[in-house]
Amino acid sequence: MSHEAIMTTVPVLETENYRLRGLREDDASELFGFMRDKNTMKFITPDPVKSETDMWQEIQMQLENFAKRKELPWVIEDKDNGEVIGKFSLHKLSMWHRKAELGVIIREEYQKKGVVTEVLEQIIHYAFDTLELNRIVGDIFAENEGSEKLLKKYGFKEEGTMRQTDFDGKRFHDTVIFSLLKSEYDALQEGR
Structure with missing residues (x-):
């Protein structure tokens, strides 16, 4: 299947407990409910969204990036109750260079409960194999x-540290860069 065919719609990915489905405009209210929280966003941004309108605009930007084949934006739903519990994206996506960055935000009450551990395997598989x-x-x-x-x-x-890349209003934070290559992923799959 061509990349153009793949990139016409954000695919639904499923794990045992979670469903990743394409981000939609009507997700703004649920996402704003936790993406406005400074504690939830502490490792993402010091300046979370301030209003549901800001959230809607952020969604619009991500959907425009998807249309330009620069991002795959998902929301994460809990299969038990259907609630939106997080957001995941492959952003800075370049099909020419065949690379992307991970972006994930999990609602505070679902953090440290294995959500990302469960969905990351599915995302990595999709990114490399599809x-x-x-x-x-x-x-x-x-x-x-x-x-x-x-x-x-x-x-x-670990590739290295970019020093003092982000300011939170009080101090600067370093960013550590990690990467996984297709050849490394394949070797890990063969070893399992």
């Missing part, structure tokens, strides 16, 4: 020990 990407990047705040541990669990290699 989209045929060669490189996936995860860049995280240096203090984000949980994400660092998770990326390493899936074979991501």
